Each structure stands twice: as C-alpha cells, then as structure tokens.
Amino acid sequence: MIDALTFLVFVTLFIVFIVIGFLGRLFRKGDLSKIEEWGLGGRRMGTALVWFLVGADLFTAYTFIAVPSSMFAVGSLYYFAVPYVSITFAIAMLTMPRLWRYAKKRGYVTAADFVKDKFNSRNLAIIIAVTGIVAELPYIALQVVGMQAILSAMLAGVANFALVSDVALILAFLAIAGFTYFAGLRGVTLTAVFKDILIFTTVIVVILAVTFAVGGFGKSFAAVPKYVTLPPAYSTAYISLFVMSAFALYLYPHAINGSLSAQDDKKLRRSQALLPIYAIGLAFIVLFGVMVYAVPHAMAALDSVPAASRGVLVVPTLIASTMPGWFTGFAFLGIFIGGLVPAAIMAIAVANLLTRNIVKEIRPKMTPHNETRSAKWIAVIFEFVALGFVFAVPATYSIQLQLLGGIIILQTLPAVFIALFTDKLNKYSIMTGWAAGIITGIGLLEYVNNYGLLTKSLISSPFGAIFIGAIALAVNLLIVVVWSAIAPGKASKSFLQATKNV
C-alpha cells in the first residue's frame, strides 16, 4: 500500500541517512586533505565495518531490482548469484590481505598503484586503471536505474510523475555528492551500516510475511513449474557464470578500495571469510522473483504495466502489495539508499584511480593536497555523470554496458591477482593477454547478439552454453602463462627489496 504514511517514513529516514553521512566526517577523525584519509578512511576500518562496507556492494539497488526480475522472467539460471557470493569471498580472503600488506608498506591506494610498482610499468598501470574505470561506470549508472524503479513504484499516479522522479533523483545525488566530498569513505561506511539494517529488516519481514500468507513456496513454484530446477542444458552456463563472477568481483575498483580501507590484514581476511553469511539475505531476495507468482494482486498490478518495464517493478510491487504503508516506506528507502551508498563507494574508487593513475601521470608534480582535492571533485563529477547518463540513454544500454564491464574487468586478473603470488610474469605477456581477452570478449559478445543490442552473454559450445567471459579469460591466461614460461619477466627491484618480509 502506498499512502501518505509511506512518503512520511521514506522522507524522514532519508533525512536521518543524510545526517549520518555528514557526521561520518567526525568518525575516527583524520586529516581529510590526505587521500588515504578521504579515500580509504585512513585504513582504520575494523572487521565489522569492512564487512558492512564490502557487503554494501552486494545489496545494491541494482541487485535488489535486477536479479529478482531476471529470476521472475527467465528462472533458475539467475540463481547463480548464490554460489557466486559464497566462493567470491574465498577468493577475496586469499588475495585481498596480501594486496593490503603491499599497499600498507608501499602506500598504494589502488590496484593500479600495485601494478605500476611491481612491474615498474606506467603503461600497464594505466591499462589497468582505464579498464577499472570503464567497467565501473555502468555499474554506477545501474544503481540509478534501480533507484528509478523505486520512485516509479512510489510515485505512480502522481501528477507530472516523470518530472517529480527526476527532481527527487537530483536531490538525492546532491545529498550524496555533499557527503562524499566532505566526509569521504568514512561517511559512506556509516551510511552503509544504516542501509543494511533497513535492508536486512526488509528481507526478513517480507520473506516471513509472504511465505506465511501464501503458505510456503509450493504455490509460487506451482505457477512456474519449469523454475523448480535448472534445465540441464544450462549446467555449464550456470557454473561458468558463478565462477567467473566470483573472480570478477574483487577486480572491480570498489571492492579493492573497500578492502584496502581495512585496519589490518587479519581483520580484512576474517571479515571477507564471514561475508557468505551476509549473503543469505541475497539468496532470499532472488527468491522474491518467484514468490511474487503466488500473490494475486501483485501479479495483477504487474500485468497492468507494459511488459518492458514489468521486470524492474517485481520487488517494489511485491512489497507494496503485501506490506502496510509505513513498512513499504521503510523498505523502499532501504532499496533507494541501497543505490546511493554503492554509487558513492564506486565514485570514490573511480576518483582514486583517475587521480592517482591517470591525472598524476600527466601532471607528476601535483602536491598531495591537490591530489586529494582532485579526487574529491572527480568523485562528485562522476556521480553526476552517471546520473546524467541514465537521463540521457535508455536503461537497456546501461544493462548492456554492465554485461560488457563484467567481461572486460576479468581481463585484469593476471596483472592484479596472479601478480600477487609470482614474480615471473612478463609484463608484455600481460598486455598482450589483456588485449586478446578484450578483443575475444567483445567480438564474441557482438557475434552472439548478431551485432545488435547486447542482451545475451552466453555462447553455445560443445559443453553446452557457456559464459563468454570464461572464454575471453582462458585466451588471456593461455597467452600470459605460455609467454611467461618461455620468457619470464622480472618484478622491479625496489618492490622486491621493500616487500621481502611482507
């Protein structure tokens, strides 16, 4: 139910959210004109805070809206999100603490800093930074798409709906730009905790309320019997999707940025190890896409909107049609800021990369003070670029770019993950492998989509349909491994010297 109370709860909680964001400035106080303080929270986040900060990227507005809607429309294939959020944290706990130790010792803020230092190669670092930025942009844009879905569910029937929705989004972004600028990662971390309290409560309450109201999941699955299991033809697709997504997550700048803000490597490792528990909520959110089939008035409401926009409305409609108005306001605000908080984390990560690994390469004499000022402004500008992007182009393009982003970010795996564990990689093999992986990935993606709109990321193979990212990464790895075995590279001397006991 949407009523005045829904709006009241939504707006009140939004004000609380903004206040918390600005107060973040005072939390574990530091000199915010230093990039480590602004962009990494002074590397002082304990186990619980890193848990929330990194976990915040799991429960984004986009996951909340898009994964259940794919589950609703396509079915069990999209449940790959569940195994993905288990094993991605095994990869994180094995790689991130080591990167953290190098970062602490050598003052890195980004993964590209590590690549530059280890390979003594400015060019390779720029390649890694650009790949990260390009992959991250559509991710930010999709948060806006998720937030729009909430606004359209809430404002349906209001006069000048489109205008009101756009104004609301601009106001929300002004607020978050303000506290990104003034409080940096500290503000974002505190709001991440607030957001997760809202989201967790929503998930638990909605799951319990709907399952008891309709008497279990049986009725939902009876409405869509083919969703009961995974069609065997999709086995390879399922496994390749969850394994590749698991490797991709910690190559994204926002995940690395969150990890580097940890207080020490042990706390980081433990917080990552525990994140699969946090992900239980995600598993239930995905099931919202099936549960909605058992709620007749939610289905009726969905039938009344055009098929193209039905998907994104699955979760908002399920909540609004089963919960009292005040709770709908509470849940909607949770999802809404579930878009803002990750967007801010991502903008900070992009700003760190762009400032340190691109702007600073062009203007090496930049003072630390100017470096931080530049990062603050880039973060703010990026937030508005993402917002403008969503206003300017249809949501389907953002989704396509996101698909592409997942494939290209995987191509940084040798330079970032493998280089953590060996000194033998040849930097030219990494550049060549990267280029070959990107060409293969984009080429195959265009091919399976007949050079038109990108909607599919699977390609048929002798083992059944498989995720294109897996093939692109295989090509990349083959080049890196064979080349580096024949002509091993050398890690830079200063890096080896300094990290001998790390």
Next chain:
Amino acid sequence: MEGKKVVAAILIIIPFIAYLALPLYNTEFPEVYGLPFFYWYQIIWLPISGVLFYIAAVLIDSGRKKAKGRRSSR
C-alpha cells in the same frame, strides 16, 4: 605451519566442491516448505561456507605469524 596450510586449503575447497557438484543438487526433492532442494541446498551452503572460510582464515593467519617470527629471528 605446513599442516595448518593444508587444512586451510581443504576447508576452502569444500564449498567449491559443494557448489560444483551441480548434478547432485539439481533436483526438486526433498522440498522444505515448498522450496525445491536445488534452492535450499545452495542457501544452506552459505553459512557453512562462512564458518569453513573463517576457520581457514584463523589457521592461515596463525601459520603466517609463526613463519614471520622464524624469519625475523634468523
């Protein structure tokens, strides 16, 4: 220290195997509250993964501490 590393590696690999064994869990029954086995099996493995990973994390860090101590006393 090596023993601890091996145990940690095994603990980390267990959830991978559990999720890669897709044909074994891709079935409808037994259901729980109407939820097919395919779905709840994968949910159950989330908390199990978390516990196994956590134990592995503690083992890895205690192994590291000793190795480091040995290195610096040399």
